[in-house]
Amino acid sequence: MMTVAPAPRVVSALEKVRPGVSLPGEKEARLSLARGECEGAQVVLPPGVSxxxxAPLALRGPGTPLEASVWREEFLEVKTPSNSQGGTGAWPDPLVPVEAPRKDTQAPLVLYVELCAPKTQRPGTYQGALKLDMEGAPAASVPFTAEVQPFVLPATSSLPNSFGISLYSIAKGHGLKPESPEAQTLLRDYVTALLAHRVSAHGMSMEPPPVRFEEGRAVLDFRAYDAEVGPFLDGSALPSGARFTTVDVRDSKAxxxxxxxxxxxxxFAEHAKDKGWPAQLFFYAKDEPKPEDVPLVRAQALRVRTAGKDVPVLVTSPLDEALRGSADILAPTLNCFFPRPGPQTCRNVVPLQTLRGKLAPNVKVWWYQSCNSHGCTGGPAKDSATEKAYSGWASYMVDHPAPLNRAMGPLAFLSGVDGELYFDTVFAYNTKDPWKEVFEFGGNGDGTFFYPGTPxxxxxxxxxxxxSLRLKHLRDGLEDYEYLQLLESLGERAFAREAARRLTRSGYEVELNGGRWEQVRxxxxxxxxxxWNAAEEAKRSGVHPK
Incomplete structure (x- = not known):
């Protein structure tokens, strides 16, 4: 009896395909995306494909063809799980070129296929087929259908955010000299990749503009600074016109x-205003100040405010009486907003609305993830109550389910937080070979969203x-945020809030079933x-929609 070779399977991007784990799949990919949105699907090739x-994939329909980007998922061997929701073994994360040499030929061969619709894309149905020439299986063709919706997402994130990145870390990870033209170009590539995923960066080269002082005035030479940062602030870095939502003020030892x-x-503030950059300036005070750092933070805040109101001071701390009045942007960790039964992992847990009532009206509230969510030691805690306290949180860890990686966007909408901070995206480049592990601060991937793509x-x-696959999930969560914001702007606030609650009931209660996420979407x-269609029709007819 003749056996039929298994065909490639399409698996939701909300699943992580791991060796030995059976996941449901489909014969064809069906995606829906707004104009201004990117969506991905995973294609799992048959066992034995080496x-x-x-072939290049372009979906054809009523407008310009939609061209797909395709990567191969590489696997990271996790030695110490982030906590009980993680696990040892191979986890997918780096998205490498399809033609890159395979390091583990025993792992599944999985492709990540992404479609992006520009805001000018004509709505409608687009179709095509991913043609695969496989070594170890017959050639195959996977049908793709994409429904481009009429509504448009903004190119720039509606939720302000700032994620760290460093030229010096990038240079070290790639074995380059930081001052080399190649490293400078590479920094621009990294930051462009962040912006393409709706993420703004702080740090970068960290070089402040040269300054001299004349009769009490500071005269800064912004030429190098503008060349480095300007394209990300004026909308010229990407064809979409996306911009940074925030920009940090670089302190000067001069x-x-x-x-x-x-x-x-x-x-610094006057220059940003003269350039017409809409990004939120901020001064990053001493990070996670200890009690002995309080005088420093208060002195920093006083100095910055002497310059005027255009440079808010960001302080990463829970609500703290010793720091009262020092922060224009207060950024506690995620776990400081949600009280839960058992041990608390933040020294002062205050729900957001209560926190706002304790702050001056002009103070904004951001949040950020840290090891206070997944645990700072790695592996499950010995005490079950402690382990429970460190479980369930929205997470950017490699060995956590995709919905946890995606949850921060819907959670931000539901809570009403003003922005998101994250300390680094290339931290492991400083300490180890990220291709072998990205374990830092008790978690796999804490502070690292990239891998050094050396030749x-x-x-x-x-x-x-x-x-990384996690950067895609982070981006998808920010797009969820845009859907919810757009619904609210169109008069559907109650519907949007209920939808967000079905995905993220709190910071530690996240829906883990990918199928339910897709149903809500x-x-x-x-x-x-x-x-959207009703609003557009009303514009044409001159009638205000109900």
Missing amino acids: RVQV ARTDEQKAAYYRA AHTGLSRHQPVV REMTARLRQR
Whole structure:
């Protein structure tokens, strides 16, 4: 009896395909995306396939063809789980070029296929087929259908955010000198990749503009600074026109006295205003200040405020009487907002609305993830109550389910927080070979969203950033946030809040079933399409929609 070779399977992007784990799949991919949105699907190739060649995929429909980007998922061997929700063994995370040499030929061969619709894309149905020439199985063709919706997501994130990145870490990870032209180009590539995923960066080269002081005025030379940061602030870095939502003020050692520092900050703010950059400036005070750091933070805040109101001071701390009045942007960790039974993992847990009542009206509240969510030691805690306290939280860890990686966007909408901070995206480049492990601060991937795409690893001729599956999930969560914001703007606030609650009831109560996430997205899409079309028809007829 003749046996039929198994066909490739399409698996939801909300699942993590691991060796030995059976997941349901489909014969074809069906995606829905707004104009201005990117959506992905995973194609799992049959067992025994050692290599694959992928023909360019373009979906054709009523408008310009939608061209797909395709990567191969590489696996990271996790030695110490982040906590009880993680696990040892191979986890998918780096998205490498399809033609890159395979390091583990025993792991599944999985492709991540992504479609992006520009805001000018004509709505409608687009179709095509992913053609695969596989070594170890017959050639195959996977049908793809994409429904481009009429509504449009903004290119720039509606939720302010700021994620750290460092030229010096990137150079170290790639074995380059930081001052080399190649490293400078690579920094731009990394930051562009962040912006393409709706993420703004702080740090970068960390070089402040040169300054001299004349009669109490600070005169800054912004030429190098503008060349580095300007394209991300003026919307020229990407064809979409996406911009940073935030930008950090780089302190200068050349400004020595309080008067010089105030003049320097004032000049920085005036330059941003003159350039017409809409991004939120901020001064990052001493990170996670200890009690002995309180005088420093208070002095920093006083100096910055002497320059005027255009440079808010960001302080990463729970609500603390010793720091009262020092922060214009207060950023506690995620676990400081949600009281839960058992041990608390934040020294002062205050729900957001209560926190706002304890702060001055002009103070904004951001949040950020840390090891206070997943545990700072690695592995499950010995005490079950402690382990429970560190479980369930929205998480950017490699060995946590995809919905946890995606949850921060819907959670931000539901809570009403003003922004998100994250300390680094290339931290492991400083301490280890990220291709072997990214375990830091008790978690796999804490502070690291990229892998160094050196020619030796990718097989390509030049260095490039290798993005992670987690960065895609983070982006998808920010797009969820845009859906919810758009629903609210179209008069569907109650519907949007109920949809968000079905995904993220609290910071530690996240829906883990990917199918339920997709169902909520379908319902949001249908409601948005209905509301958007009604609004557009009303504009044409001159009647205000009900």
